[in-house]
Amino acid sequence: MSLVGSAAVLDGAFDSIPVIDIGDTFTPERKAALAHEIRNACMNVGFFYVTGHGIPQETIDNLLAVMEVYFSLPLETKMKLFHREFGSSCRGYAPLLDSNVDPANRGDLHEAFAAGLEELLPKENDEKGANDSGMAGANVWPSEPAGFREACLNYCHAATGVGKLLFRLFALALDLPETYFEDKSKNSATVMRTIHYPPQTGPISDDIVGVGAHSDAQCFTMLWQQPGIQALQVLNSKKQWIDATPIPGTLVINIGDQLARWTNDIFRSTVHRATSNTGVPRYSVPLFFGTDYHVPIEAIPSCVSADRPPKYESITAGDYLHKRLQEAYGSTRPS
Numbered sequence: 001m002s003l004v005g006s007a008a009v010l011d012g013a014f015d016s017i018p019v020i021d022i023g024d025t026f027t028p029e030r031k032a033a034l035a036h037e038i039r040n041a042c043m044n045v046g047f048f049y050v051t052g053h054g055i056p057q058e059t060i061d062n063l064l065a066v067m068e069v070y071f072s073l074p075l076e077t078k079m080k081l082f083h084r085e086f087g088s089s090c091r092g093y094a095p096l097l098d099s100n101v102d103p104a105n106r107g108d109l110h111e112a113f114a115a116g117l118e119e120l121l122p123k124e125n126d127e128k129g130a131n132d133s134g135m136a137g138a139n140v141w142p143s144e145p146a147g148f149r150e151a152c153l154n155y156c157h158a159a160t161g162v163g164k165l166l167f168r169l170f171a172l173a174l175d176l177p178e179t180y181f182e183d184k185s186k187n188s189a190t191v192m193r194t195i196h197y198p199p200q201t202g203p204i205s206d207d208i209v210g211v212g213a214h215s216d217a218q219c220f221t222m223l224w225q226q227p228g229i230q231a232l233q234v235l236n237s238k239k240q241w242i243d244a245t246p247i248p249g250t251l252v253i254n255i256g257d258q259l260a261r262w263t264n265d266i267f268r269s270t271v272h273r274a275t276s277n278t279g280v281p282r283y284s285v286p287l288f289f290g291t292d293y294h295v296p297i298e299a300i301p302s303c304v305s306a307d308r309p310p311k312y313e314s315i316t317a318g319d320y321l322h323k324r325l326q327e328a329y330g331s332t333r334p335s
């Protein structure tokens with residue numbers, strides 16, 4: 001069935017999130033079968049877990065270990081890299097209640113540290129800062145704990161490899177050449193956020209939650225979430241919150257608003273939130289994958305028909321992201 005035809009029958013009334021093994025992409029047949037599974041997940045749910053992603057457990061364990069130490073540092077130490085000093089929420093430290101993605105919320109009850117992809121051995125002339133424009137710029141790194149930068153970058157490099165594979169599978173899922181997104185995401189605006197949610201107890205309140213109901217702004221997100229702690233929930237078309245229970249060894253992938261725009265909403269950018277009242281801290285690590293700053297986001301022809309005309313105006317990825325970050329960080333009411 002055509003993409004537009006399939007979209008008409010899938011209604012987003014899911015009650016579970018599919019698990020897809022991406023470990024075997026060695027033959028064109030296997031890739032095509034995987035792309036089909038991914039297409040269904042993106043059209044009906046907008047979320048799926050992946051197994052077989054190949055990120056070594058040691059890389060994840062090392063990252064969690066440095067995150068725990070980093071977030072336990074005194075606030076004034078972390079505030080030395082306050083992201084508002086650099087004018088980019090994609091770099092540096094964001095304290096509790098700094099962002100607010102849901103206007104009905106009082107602020108997002110988490111603190112985070114953000115960085116982009118860079119080589120482990122810093123280059124003398126880093127082209128990234130020059131090329132990424134407002135989306136990124138050079139990273140900033142805390143001087144403690146030792147090994148923080150290496151642990152973050154090791155994870156970021158491994159996860160970016162998975163992201164590149166997913167971009168290829170998304171292209172196949174959209175009946176496009178496998179490399180469709182490759183030249184559009186060369187200098188990709190990958191942003192990694194390490195997040196700490198402090199312990200919250202009592203009933204879940206919509207007034208102050210870990211991260212309020214939102215959809216993600218970039219093309220797609222790859223999330224590592226701490227095993228054993230339920231927090232992430234995904235909204236279906238019946239307005240029910242479906243738990244995205246952590247499954248050890250998996251990553252959670254979700255479509256963001258830019259890919260929804262590319263696909264004329266055939267791929268769903270599904271609203272989600274994270275909140276936990278377990279009384280223990282929680283850590284998670286989303287990586288947001290986008291295209292390069294000047295790439296125009298406009299409906300892919302296979303996602304358009306006479307019955308489904310383009311829903312969105314063309315906008316560059318950079319301008320779009322800039323607007324969304326203003327909304328999330330500009331409307332913060334810190335108390």
Ligand SMILES: O=C(O)CCC(=O)C(=O)O
Pocket residue numbers: 193195211216223225231232272273274284285286
């Ligand atoms: O921490 C989580 O489980 C989700 C985080 C999230 O949705 C985000 O950062 O966009």
Ligand SMILES: [Fe+2]
Pocket residue numbers: 214215216221272
């Ligand atoms: Fe999100």
